[in-house]
Amino acid sequence: MIWPYLTHLLILIGIYVILTVSLNLALGYTGLLNLGHVAFFGIGAYTSALLTKAGVPFLLAFIIAGIFASIFGYLLVLATRKLKGDYLALATLGFSFVIYSLMLNWTGLTRGPLGIPGIEKPSFFGLTISSTYSYLIFVAVICILSVFVIYRIVKSPFGRLLEATRDDEMGLRVLGKNTFKLKYKAMMISAFFAGIAGSLFAHYITYIDPSYFTIPEIILLLSIVIVGGIASIKGSIVSTFVILLIPEALRFLALSSSILGPARQVIYAMILLGILLLRPRGIFGRVDLE
Amino acid sequence: MTLKIKSIHKNFGGIKALDKCSLEIKKGKITAIIGPNGSGKTTLFNVISNIIKKDKGKTYFDGKDIARLEDFQISRLGISRTFQEVRLFRNLMIKDHLEIALSDSDEKLMQNLFKKKKYDVKKIKGILNLVGLNKSLDTFATDLSYGQRKLLDLAVAIAKPHTLLLLDEPVAGVNPMLRKDIKKILRELNKRGETILLIEHDMNFVMDLAEQIFVMDYGRIIAEGKPKAIQNNPKVLEAYLGD
Ligand SMILES: Nc1ncnc2c1ncn2[C@@H]1O[C@H](COP(=O)(O)OP(=O)(O)O)[C@@H](O)[C@H]1O
Ligand SMILES: [Mg+2]
Numbered sequence: 419m420i421w422p423y424l425t426h427l428l429i430l431i432g433i434y435v436i437l438t439v440s441l442n443l444a445l446g447y448t449g450l451l452n453l454g455h456v457a458f459f460g461i462g463a464y465t466s467a468l469l470t471k472a473g474v475p476f477l478l479a480f481i482i483a484g485i486f487a488s489i490f491g492y493l494l495v496l497a498t499r500k501l502k503g504d505y506l507a508l509a510t511l512g513f514s515f516v517i518y519s520l521m522l523n524w525t526g527l528t529r530g531p532l533g534i535p536g537i538e539k540p541s542f543f544g545l546t547i548s549s550t551y552s553y554l555i556f557v558a559v560i561c562i563l564s565v566f567v568i569y570r571i572v573k574s575p576f577g578r579l580l581e582a583t584r585d586d587e588m589g590l591r592v593l594g595k596n597t598f599k600l601k602y603k604a605m606m607i608s609a610f611f612a613g614i615a616g617s618l619f620a621h622y623i624t625y626i627d628p629s630y631f632t633i634p635e636i637i638l639l640l641s642i643v644i645v646g647g648i649a650s651i652k653g654s655i656v657s658t659f660v661i662l663l664i665p666e667a668l669r670f671l672a673l674s675s676s677i678l679g680p681a682r683q684v685i686y687a688m689i690l691l692g693i694l695l696l697r698p699r700g701i702f703g704r705v706d707l708e
Numbered sequence: 709m710t711l712k713i714k715s716i717h718k719n720f721g722g723i724k725a726l727d728k729c730s731l732e733i734k735k736g737k738i739t740a741i742i743g744p745n746g747s748g749k750t751t752l753f754n755v756i757s758n759i760i761k762k763d764k765g766k767t768y769f770d771g772k773d774i775a776r777l778e779d780f781q782i783s784r785l786g787i788s789r790t791f792q793e794v795r796l797f798r799n800l801m802i803k804d805h806l807e808i809a810l811s812d813s814d815e816k817l818m819q820n821l822f823k824k825k826k827y828d829v830k831k832i833k834g835i836l837n838l839v840g841l842n843k844s845l846d847t848f849a850t851d852l853s854y855g856q857r858k859l860l861d862l863a864v865a866i867a868k869p870h871t872l873l874l875l876d877e878p879v880a881g882v883n884p885m886l887r888k889d890i891k892k893i894l895r896e897l898n899k900r901g902e903t904i905l906l907i908e909h910d911m912n913f914v915m916d917l918a919e920q921i922f923v924m925d926y927g928r929i930i931a932e933g934k935p936k937a938i939q940n941n942p943k944v945l946e947a948y949l950g951d
Contacts, residue, residue: 567821570821570822571817571821573824573825574820574821574822574823574824574825575807575820575823575825575826576816576817576820576821578800578804578807578808578825579808581797581799581800582797582800582804582808584799585796585797585798585799585800586795586796586797586798588759588779588791588795589791589795589796589797590797590808591778591779591780591783592757592759592779592780592783592788592789593780593783593788593808593809593864593868594780594781594783594784594868595780595808596778596780597780603817607817649799704799705799706798706799
């Protein structure tokens with residue numbers, strides 16, 4: 419009984435690690451206060467689900483999910499290029515709403531609130547990933563690859579420019595760097611990984627509807643990144659485990675489900691508050707945003 | 709290298725920050741802009757680097773009209789500048805500041821994806837020596853004192869490839885000892901052939917440093933000339949006494 423459940427949790431954690439580490443690339447390393455990450459996740463999920471339903475092979479749909487989210491990442495930076503800080507956060511939140519409404523109201527494409535059932539399990543190179551265990555291995559491979567690539571990016575000279583953009587964009591521009599380019603590249607990479615995480619998610623649970631891509635999800639992702647530490651990949655990974663596992667421990671307390679939901683919210687809130695009070699830079703954070 | 713500015717106008721609401729402001733500076737010399745607080749000196753720098761859009765007028769660099777270029781493109785033409793408020797990358801180390809400044813372009817993502825950060829330690833140390841900043845290369849900018857930050861800021865501007873150096877109040881808020889040191893640095897740079905345009909609030913600081921001085925008041929250039937002539941110009945004295 420415990421193993422399938424643990425496998426299930428680990429798959430979700432793997433998907434969330436991709437999501438939070440990629441969010442940290444935009445938010446922590448580049449300083450883009452992005453509340454639209456969940457929209458990229460949703461775009462990836464829907465793109466991959468709809469494409470495979472239309473007969474596109476999984477692997478292709480998976481890649482296109484990332485690329486499609488990435489294009490939206492570019493458009494988002496283009497549309498908000500004059501905005502900073504709180505205004506940027508608001509605009510990107512608006513973007514999340516727009517994508518959510520599209521999922522909800524473009525019923526011809528998305529079936530609206532009915533969602534998309536029967537999304538196929540991934541199959542490629544003649545093998546189908548049908549068991550939960552094999553899905554975990556698949557997610558683990560993609561997760562490790564994603565984290566590795568993002569890690570190399572932030573440690574590279576390019577990553578250094580992203581951090582400089584975060585710390586003082588004007589100061590970097592007068593050194594001859596095109597910060598708009600840097601920002602959209604960072605956002606496109608960040609969105610790409612959120613997009614493929616969406617694909618992984620859709621083909622794992624095999625049913626998606628718009629309610630997966632809403633405000634609570636944004637808050638969860640942000641909490642994980644803040645608790646782990648701005649501009650810390652290790653922090654995002656550890657924090658994803660902590661934040662997703664702690665509430666699960668509640669299940670073993672034999673609480674009724676009417677208490678379980680609220681209790682989980684209270685625990686999240688307490689973790690976030692505790693961290694902000696005791697370690698404002700997060701568990702592994704070294705960077706502070708002005 | 710030549711910088712030429714013609715009849716610049718810039719209003720902020722009702723304030724005439726720049727009013728028919730013109731100047732031209734000479735290669736290889738130190739030129740100073742002085743004037744009371746609020747006289748438009750910083751605004752003039754911001755118009756040159758196109759951080760603020762002017763209302764009217766022309767800006768030429770090397771005979772080229774630079775009005776339509778973006779700030780980072782103007783920088784790439786060879787104009788390096790500092791700000792009145794020190795601007796550093798607070799979470800980066802000294803060596804990263806200089807390494808960023810030393811290259812004049814964007815690091816390409818794909819070429820750098822699997823590259824480690826490299827440092828031209830010899831060049832970096834050379835520049836830090838020049839400005840006299842004796843701190844470990846691994847020191848974070850937030851861990852520097854105000855004076856050290858001012859020096860790092862100057863070092864970054866020097867490291868960036870340029871033919872013209874614009875310095876906005878390089879000694880503002882700095883103790884008298886460091887003021888002297890910075891003056892020495894500027895003289896040394898000039899000896900090496902640098903062209904420097906510097907803003908200074910304090911008239912005395914530039915008297916034995918600049919060869920040419922422009923005096924601003926209420927957004928206008930009210931006087932220009934050699935330090936001696938400026939010192940005895942009644943209009944200048946009035947602007948400063950009226951301050
Ligand atoms: N971004 C701005 N918005 C509004 N007013 C400004 C701005 N920048 C400068 N000013 C005003 O323009 C005038 C000139 O300022 P500034 O160029 O900073 O003077 P200085 O550098 O000579 O002290 C001042 O009255 C200042 O308040
Ligand atoms: Mg000023």
